[in-house]
Amino acid sequence: MSKPTPISGFPEWLPAQRMIEQNVIERIRDTFELYGFAPLETRAVEPMDQLLRKGETSKEVYVLRRLQEDPAAGGGDDALGLHFDLTVPFARFVLENSGKLQFPFRRYQIQKVWRGERPQEGRYREFLQADIDVVDRDTLPFHYDTEMPLVIGDAFRSLPIPPATILVNNRKVCEGFYRGLGLEDPDEVLRIIDKLDKIGPAKVGQLLADKIGATSAQIDACLRLAEISATDGSFVDAVRKLNVDNDLLNEGLEELSRVVEAAAEHAPGLVRAELKIARGLDYYTGTVYETQLQGYERFGSICSGGRYENLASTGSERFPGVGISIGVSRMLGLLFGHQALSVSRSVPTCVVVALPQEELRGRCDKIAQDLRSRRISTEVAPSAAKFGKQIRFAERRGIPYVWFPGADGEPDTVKDIRSGEQVEADAASWMPPAQDLLPAISVS
Template sequence: MARPTPLSGYPELLPAARAVEREVISSLSHTFELHGFANIETRVAEPLDRLAKGGEIDKEIYVLRRLQAAGDPESEGDTGGDGSSDRRLGLHFDLTVPFARYVLEHAGSLEFPFRRYQIQPCWRGERPQEGRYRQFTQADIDIVGKDELPFHHDVEVMRVMVQALDALPLPPLSFQVNNRKLIQGFYQGLGIPDVTAAIRQIDKLDKLPEDAVAELLVRHAGASDDQARRCLELATIRVSDRSLLERVRSLGVDDDLLDRGLDELMSVLDGCADVVGERVSVEANLRIARGLDYYTGTVVEIYMQGYERLKAVGGGGRYDALADDGRTTYPGVGISFGLSRTLVPLLSEGVLRGSRAVPSAVLVALADEESRPTSDRVAAALRARDISCEVVASPQKYGRQIRYAERRGIPFVWFPATEPGGSDQVKDIRSGDQVDADAASWVPPDDDARATIVVSASSTDERQTQ
């Protein structure tokens, strides 16, 4: 069989790197659950008509069909007994669209407000590049209400995600927050004819220079040159304190919606003030618009210091009518964090790595094949107390067995007693210390009990100075 050709856009992690990803997922899950968020997992496939409503990425949706589908009417989509054999299915490109469907489908069994977190792969058929993949994992949290959802949940979701990411050994992260009511009210107060178009053009400021965006505001939103200039003045405001109020008011625009958005944005800043630290910051950035139409209030994008080339590594906001069955509306607020987008570049550059490629903390040595039952009993006693271990594959000189442990990153080698009445011994192969030990009571240091995330300080410092 010929050697396989790698597929671009589908990152596969080696065991040590996968250990990092699993530790990150475990940490995020722990923080989310501390705040009462329940975990769910949605199916990978959704009807194409529902996916197409979820965003402007129709050309990037992967269609799901069987290989022998041609000419078979039952293969055109879901034939799971509901009679809808002509439904066309696609793989979900984010976790928000399937979550909205999940809420509608299971509303009768859920208690509202419903707090969920979801960590799953997604698929998007775009051109692969650093930070953008065809298969990637996201971590989402959302709070969804029934007909109404008080604003304090916007602050809560932001605080939870700040605390979740602050617990991770990542480069510094910046939460850039805005409010769609604020910018929409500002554009209304200016008298811009097409407010929605104006929001879409402002959202392009991270890709185009200000002069180009000003031209787009005139061409697509019907703005005058002066109105376009004032839109850009608003978009340049970026502060993390209450000076935001004065900066916006100084632009001389009056509108009730603007006032409500400004109050909500200040509430988010004030509400996060006690959870930000050296690793995570929160600030108002009035350039942030997020192009999707379903955002109605708070919007946020998350950036990683030293990796601004990746653009946002997370984002989200308030959506007042993403899920609606015609009788009941389910407003919500949520944030998505791009695990793959964040971790794969950090792993490839050596900023993060796993402490070892295997979960084993102990390698149980084997004097000879006849003593394998003894080594197996030692391993069983360690595992009974949740100490991960493995027995060496074949009896060799102890020096080779130690080198085997070194190659796999296993910190301890256990030597069962070879003489009646003798003591077992355990060796820390890093320091060379070897002591008597009992498999019924010995425990490794906490830092060695499981594979951990190792941060390369030199790599992090280098990135931050670039």
């Protein structure tokens, strides 16, 4: 068999990286549950009409089809696709189970998703997301919009990653401002403004003139709004100085102020108002979030979300919500790619029990079981080689301790192979230092 060729966009981490990923997932889950979010897992597939509700193009959706399916039969599995995010499946779940849920409903999901886009650094076709959402029936109080960044801030502070900044905007600010200028297609303006970082203000201005007929004064006002950025409420005065008045703009400024000021009080430096953010034009209706890692800003957002009023609705029922999603694979992929994360050992094992001779394997297994009973990860040496070779086996994998069974009634000993210190030990009571019990993750 020839050596397999990797498939781009479908990451497979090495064991040490997988341990880091699992540690990150556990810490994120702990934070979500501390805030009262309940776990949920939805199916991997959704009907195509559901998947396309969120405005994604069909070329990004992977279709599910049986190999032997008869295309002439019509319908069938070709109407199903793999979900490309967790918000659409969640909205569908809420609609199907609204009679069984207590509202407001707070849930988290940590699952794989699939998206058929061009793979590049930090962007994959199969990746892990960690989402939280709060939905309510008919109306959702705005204070949940202020809570989202605080949850994510706590989650990020628990992780071995660089500091993060959550950028926030409000669709009402932008739409109200553009309408106040006399521009009647705010979505198109937002789409053009969203190109600022890629093509610069001159080309953005030209697009505004060419596509929507904006005047030079309107273009200047749009570009000046996009420049506004602040970690406190001062952005409101900056917008007011542009002399645009609109009721929707005023409403958006009040809401955005509440998000920024709540974060400034509880987590100074976490949130920054950034009035050029435009995302989710087909479904977000108010607050929007993007998150950048310090030192990795050029790669864009690793956590995003916002307020949606109409995604989960059918007939007379409406379940507005607000949510935010951590791109776990995206975040880790960037950090792995820059060798920014490391783990103290490549296996969970804390102790290797040395095997003096094969006939004593049963005794060594008993020692290992005693240690495992107290949650100390332990394995027995694979063979009764010379002790020097068994120690090197532990060293190569970063395992800190080797346990030596005592001979002829002598007590057992355990050796810290990093320092060389060796002491008597009883498998029923010995404990390693807390910092050695589990692999330690560090960021550089």
